[in-house]
Amino acid sequence: MERACRRAMADDPDYFSADSVSRITGQQLRRILSDDFDPAHSTLDRVEERVKQLRDCGQCLSAQYDGDVMNLYRQADGYLHGERGILELMSEFKAYSDPIQKKSFLFLMFVSQAGIWKIKDPENLKVAVDYHIMRIALRSGMTKVGGTLERVLKERKEVDAATDTEVRGAVQEACDLLVRHSGHSVFEVDNILWMMGRNCCFYDHEPICGRNACFKEDRCTFIRSIVYDCPGKCLFDGACLGSLDEEYSKFWETNLYAEYY
Template sequence: MKISYVGNDAGWINYDKAIEVADLISNIRPTQDNYVNPDYYPPIELDLEIQAMYFMAMVAIDHRLNIPGHPFEATIDGKRYVGSDLLWRLGAEKLRDDASFFTPGRLAKLKPSDVKDWLGDVWDYGVRAFLLSDLGVKVASLFNNSALNALRSTGGRLLGPGGLIELMRNFTAYTDPVEKKTYLLAKFIHGRGIIKFTDVNNAQVAVDNHLTRIAIRLGLVELSQRFINMINNNISFTPNDDVNLRSLIRDSWKIVSMNSHVDAFSLDDYLWNLGRSTCIRDKPNCGKCQLRSACNAYRSGIFTNEHQFYSTFWY
């Protein structure tokens, strides 16, 4: 007998499916990255203050890079980079060329043209300039020009008064109700050892398109007919509908995390890589998928994609 519970307007979580997926994840035993690839991340010997500000700034603008009619891709040193990979590669290059770019004072003064010169013609470079400027202004005014002081003020806690989740709500870039960017930042700084969180059990996955697509295809979430119709007919979601869907999906991955005994940071790394390399939008490579035995889409041959919600800086 299938056990499930109603979540919200988006649909419900299939608890039996979550347990089935958790069993597979527990056998895979994914571990968390340490984020030291020099193509994307700061050198470990770099001043911690710059490292902290780099991660806060890059996560702040890590959202919606490819939209229809406006791809974000480039070849650098003979290698093709697309989307988030290109963003972080350009960030690492900027850090090497001019580390002072990632200081509160410099970020606070950024203009849209500065971001366009740096990233190229990314579709919403004006929004990204605002988010970086807002971050710089508030780190300077609220935390005495120190991103590291801001992060250390959490006492190594994700939740609770003064924890990271509460802290990051000061910054416009981190106001997603489903907290995708905040948990992505937490994952990075925990994995790098900049801040080691004492309540990792409270961590959540950073719900983006990849984690949404995988959850829907697996059958972790069973969507209401209205949401199914909107996805199948490429109807753009409202912000409220988007939040309801991603909240439901975040809860479903939490059940998987708890029952697999794999922390959310490690699970997020695994799922993000799976969504980019295997469970892709077009022509998913099911033969390489370690979760295919539990996947509804693999069994049915019907591969639903994530919902349409482009105009957002949340994720």
């Protein structure tokens, strides 16, 4: 995505200005996110939903921040929390209205690591909890559930927004503890867990742990992104409860369609 956006900006430096984004079309979005600039070759899904959110972002930036996202940062004085902090200001954009603030924390990871924004209260940064990280937390035992909810998650039944927020909130709290006790930064923990969910514990195959040998070495993005001398099995194999108990490996993330994450 970064490469595609840089390519679009090379052709037009104002491509992602607030004014341009507020008028973006589905065809334009498909075009920049296709390898050959042919919209017909784009594999992007949920296009109209993404267009609606992008337009809202452009309109909000123009109306409230003179079209410059740096003005949002300045208005909050670099603080995530506090009166009118970054997180509260971002929540006014439809794309960032998630109560668990997944996209907000993901955005903050990018701008912080790039040195664009200096966060003055980094202790308030959290892991950006999405379905991959939920799956890891539930299967590993980082986050435990029981009763009816356990059955609902294992059977992949649809849940309501309140249940989704409750589960993701518990996962985020577990990730807070992992950051605190691991010695790794919140961004490192986020990247490790997300990459594990995208590779070892991906949703379209059995978890690569326990008796299941790895079959993805040639295309594994985890070992390309993390400094890890992979022995051919998941980093958490033997510690993750899902690798020791089949009942834990049956857990799935919450089943909810939500535009905000």
